Each structure stands twice: as structure tokens, then as C-alpha cells.
Amino acid sequence: MQRTLRNGALSRFRVIDLSQVRAGPTCVKQFADFGADVIKVEPPDSVPRGELYVGARDGADMQNLHRNKRSITLNLKSPRAKEVLEPLLRTADVVVENFRPSVKERLGLDYDTLSKINPRVVLVSISGFGQDGPYRDRPGFDQVIQGMCGLMSATGTPEGPPTRAGAAVIDVGAGVYAALGAMTALLEREHSGKGQWVQLSLLHVGIGLMDFQAARYLVEGDIAERIGNDHPTSMPTSAYSTADGYVNIGAGGDDMWRRLCSALGQSALAEDPDFRTDRDRVRNRDRLNHLLNEHFRTATTDQWMARLSEADVPSGPIYTMDQVFADPQVQHSRIAAPVVHPRRGEIRLVDQVVQLARTPAHVANTLEDKGGSNDDILGELGLSAETIAELRLQQVI
Template sequence: MSDHPTPQRALSHIRVIDLTRVRAGPACCRILADNGADVIKVEAPEGLDPNAGINGNRDSHDMQNLHRSKRSMTLNLKAPEGKAVLRKLIESADVVVENFRPDVKYRLGVDYDTLAAINPRIILASISGFGQDGPYAKRPGFDQIAQGLGGLMAVTGIPGQGPMRAGTAIADLSAGNFAAMGVLMAIIEREQSGKGQWIHTSLLEAQIAMMDFQAARYLVDGEVPPQAGNDHPVTTPTGVMPTADGYLNLGVAGDGQWRSLCEEMGHPEHATDPRFATVEARTANRPLVREILEPLFMQDTTESWLERLEACSVPAGPIYTMDKVFADPQVEHLKMAEPVSHPRRGEIRLVATPVHLTRTPGGITHAAPDAGEQTDAILGELGFSADEVTALRAAKAV
């Protein structure tokens, strides 16, 4: 299926038509591609898409990380000849992924009913900004908008200093993850029914789902979570502690961990003090707990504290910039930076897949392709002759 030979992988029998752009949809397809699916990234021929460079140029870090392990073909979805090619693609495919605004798929003829009439086994995965219908359905989706609408920004940041966005595209990426999960569930169900189905999610739904216990605080108890800065919202002492030469993350959740911390810091009396002896008491006295701990942590370096706290089984960790993340011995052991050969940039490193399958492992097979790099090969697989490919190019359908 691919001109990049790979070992047997979990999804090597699956073909995916990737009609997506920006981040959420490409992230979904990246998961499938890294696990062996033949993901065909369909792109507009040069000059037809005014937003073609929205993620940067083809060799940029973002494009390489989002579109590795895929193949690319160009196709004009609005031209009659292009539509005919798309029909052939649909006949050969298992999954179509799109993240157009909800109404666009119907104009392009890639809605589920149209696709299922061509291939009843097809699975359509749709990712929108705010849902397939409802009052916000036609609004353009954007990660930070979903972060705000979904409640994340209201609980992020220092109390009193206004809302704060997360430092990565959490709504986009979680929507992509949930869409990939939906695709896999639909593939499994299809083994029983023999039929495809439409699965869809949105940035807004994904963001609310990612709020998890913070959302449940409101739904179950009627409590509106406030900002808590670097502290954990409901237990203490957790969060960022200053040290003699920087900072560390502290994660004391249970009373046993609290007692161990007090012993290590040379103040066992705090462990039995009624103001601090239980999670509830410490949370009620959060400012006083921090007032006591901060001067003690500032008496030693971050590295020393990490060694001391590990020895007494108190959860703690460093706070890294990205260069230090990938220099950490555990991260190196996990091989989270995967080398890939690129025709112009040489060997580059991309973020490795974080899920390990022992018998059919996933992984990056190749760098992101150039736009249309495999167009002729894919058309050949679909049964188009060399003359027919020439005619498609003349018609600017590919």
C-alpha cells in the first residue's frame, strides 16, 4: 500500500483519507498513520487553497511533526474530474477524516450519507469547533476559543491576575485524540456489523471532557472552581516550591506523604499539628502551609531536594524547559525524540508516539511528504492509466 516499507503494525490493513487541516484533524490522522494505517493526505493543487501555509512551510517543525508517516496527493475536490477520483478513493478506503465547518462537507459531497452510498463500510470522522449542530455550529473553531469557552482559562493562572491560556493546544490535540479513539471503536464495531458509521467530536466537547474533576466539581457539588495558580485545586501542599537555586514541583497528596515530608524537613511536629494533620485541614490552611514550607525549601538546592524527597518517597520533580526535557535520562530512555531522515533538512527529531504495543509497535515511518508527492502512485493504485493521469493533470484536477 505504501512506498515506504514498514514492519507489521496494528492498523496496516486500514486506509484513511485525510481531508483535514490545521491541528485537530491532522493530529487524529497522525495517530493512525504512526500505527501503520495508509493515511493519504489530500491537498488542493498549488494555488487553489489560500490558507495552504497556515501551519508554516512544508519543512517547518510543525508540518513535519503533524504529517509524518502519511502519503500526500493533490486533488481538486470541486472539479468534476477531482470528484471522480475522490469516489475511487472512497471505494478503496476504510476511514475518511475531515474538520471542515459542519456545512462544508455537504457542499463537497463528503457527508456520511453520500460516502456510505459509495462504500457502506466507510467510517467518517468529523471534528468541528463547537459541534455538528446547535447555535454555534457554523462558527470557526480555534483552540484558544475552546479553552475559554470550555472553562480551562478560568481555572488557569495566578488568582486575581486574569484568565490564562494553557501553553499548548489542549483543545485541538484532545479533540484529535478523541476522534482517533472514535475511529478505532467504529473499526472494532464494524467487525460485527459489517457497516461503517459517522463519528464526530468537537474542540468544545473535548475541552470540557478534559476539565474532568474540575467540571465534576460544578456538576456534582455546584462549586465553581477558582484559579489556584500552581497549587493543586483541592489538595495541598502541591505545586511549585522555590528552592535555593530555582524551583521544583511538589506533589504531597496523602497524609502519609505529609508525615514523610515533615520528617525529612526536620519538623515532625507539623505532621501532628491539628492545622495540618489531614488533607482537609491542610487545604483549609493552605496559605499557612506555604508560609511554613517556603523558607525551608529555600535552604537547599533543587537537585538536592529531589534526591532527598525521592529517598523518602515524597512525589517531586523538576520544572524543565524543552531542551532539558529531552536531555533528561528517563525521557532519553523512553526514546521520546525519534530520529527521521528528511530530504532537505537531513536527520531531524520528532515527538515519538507515546503508546507502546509489544507485538505490533507503532512509530514514525518517514518524514512528512511534499504536497502531492505520491499523487501518481496513488492514482496508479486506483487503476488510472498513465494517459488518464496526464489528462487529470491537464484538467488541473490533481
């Protein structure tokens, strides 16, 4: 069954997905949603390899990560695997992998080898720590990198322990950066006619995501500390208790601060010597937060949202996931995309974040059964029905 989106923005490209877990599949998902012919290569059932941290095949995580892809099975360790893999690689525009460097070299999936098979191929390699250096063969996982990039040391309350973010921000960030790198290489290929090797490590991604906190240290020597929900350099930017929950406020800058005080009915607070400038408010954040929490507790979150919106003060509620998808803006934006699963019926997945006006992304298909496109893809590569049957009998596919 043809599962690609032939009128998609990227429909002229073929992507081979050799990755697992989250970072690589997130990269490939960007191509799949925009119509590239994405082929997920996974081991046959005779070679068990679980997808760590992403649950069962029909579960939410796997379906969200691997929608819009075709699946073939291939035992990469089999001597006959090259009969399938090399013809497939010759048709590829992009190959995405997240093997450890030594494993990639042992399997013959390093860039030097691939470029001899297909000089136009773009190889995207996502590793924990890089393709060389003292940590090159260490396994990299999101939470481990959150600790090593400084994120956990800057997250949480001052009296509490270092705290991980509530989502796999390193893996997802790595996937998006990887897609950007791959698409940049494809653009360059239009000029040179040559592919190239795109490399990124989770560690570098994590440090990149620390952004201004990393820059504060490199330029100023400031080491970020845990300060809960407060912004380190601009206040009041924090979360405050209301009569029935919490509200987030982003009122950095003196003009925004005065608008917030007016919305609170506390204009005199703006002239308090402790709070006149951003620097004053950062230095006196404990007193500031105490006073603001007292004021915000006098009304509900919805009541405050109405007042703050009227005053043009950046603000928002703090949602649980069910509240997220009940929000009228989220529903208007159709962020939950419906798709039909062969066993689960209609399910909803997170729609593609990037919206193009003329050639939009489309979540069209769920993850197909393992090897569901074996016969179609191998036939496209010119393998006969007899050869395919022989490979299946020998557990190569």
C-alpha cells in the first residue's frame, strides 16, 4: 500500500530511518509529515530489539513518533543484509542513524562507506557525546544529558534537588536540530551535487538548549542556580497562587511591571523603592513574590486572566494535559490530529508544529505493522518474489 504523501513539500525525497528511541525518529518525523517517502528499517521478530522508553508498538509514543512511515524488516547483522540494504541506500537522499560510532563502523554504515555506495546521500548521525573524543562510545540518554548540560542544576527549587524537565527536551531538540541539518545539507546538495555527513550529539544539543544560561556563564561567568519558577534576570516572571490554582506571569521590564501593578489595583507598588527597576525586583524577589502571591490569592485564575489580558500583561494558566487539549485556542488550531489505526480505531496524535500555507504537513497514517511494506519496497528495488521468499526463510527480513 502506498503510504507516502505524493503532493507533500518533501515528496521528492526518500529517507531511510535506521534510528530508534526518540531523537532520530523525531528528526525523520519532520520529513514524513511533509510527504517524504520514509522507510523505517527494523529488525525482524527473529532478532529481538525493544524500543527503549517508547512503549508498545500500538501505544501512544510509537504511533506519534513513527506516523507516515513505511516499515521493512532487515537483520543488519546477517551477511545477506547487503543484498537489501545497498540497493536501498542507492535510492536514498537521507539516512538517519543513532548507533554508537563503533557499532556504525562495524555494520558498514559509516559515512565513508555509504558515500561510496551513494555519493549524493546525506548521512545524519545522532550520538550521545560525539563521533570522537573520550566519551564517543558512551550511551547517551535524555535524562543523563539533562544532568550533564546544566539543565537539571538550574531546574527546581533552591532547597530541592536538581530536577529533570517534565519532557524529553534533549531528545526532541536533537531531532529538530538534526532535521534542520539534513535539510540544510539537501539545499547545499542542489549546488554541489554531493551529499555530506551531518553530525550532532545530545550533549551539544543540551548545551545549545541552555541558551542564555550557557551564554551567561561563558560571557559573564554567572553560574545558573535553582530558583524555582522565577526568571533569573527579569522579575516578576514566575508562577503565582490564585484562589483556585496558579497563573504564570511574564512581566519583565519596567513598563510591563507598571501595567501589572495597575491590573492588580496596586499602582503604588510600582513606586516601592525595592521594585522600581528590574534589577531591584530581581534583588528583592522574595519580598516581591510574597506580596504578589497575597494579591493573586484574592481571585480565581480565570478572573485574573481576564484582568491581565485587558491590561496586555503576558500571562497564562498552568494546565494539566487534559486541560491543554480542552483549551479553545488549542482546539481552534487543531493541534490534536485524528488518524485511523487498524486496531485502535480513530486516535489523535500531535500535529506537525510547522505549518506551511501552500504545501502543509499532513498526519495521514499510523505506524504500520512491522515489515508491512517488505514486499512492496523490495519489489521496488528489483528483488524477485523468489528472492524475497528466500530472505524471509533465512530470517534476513
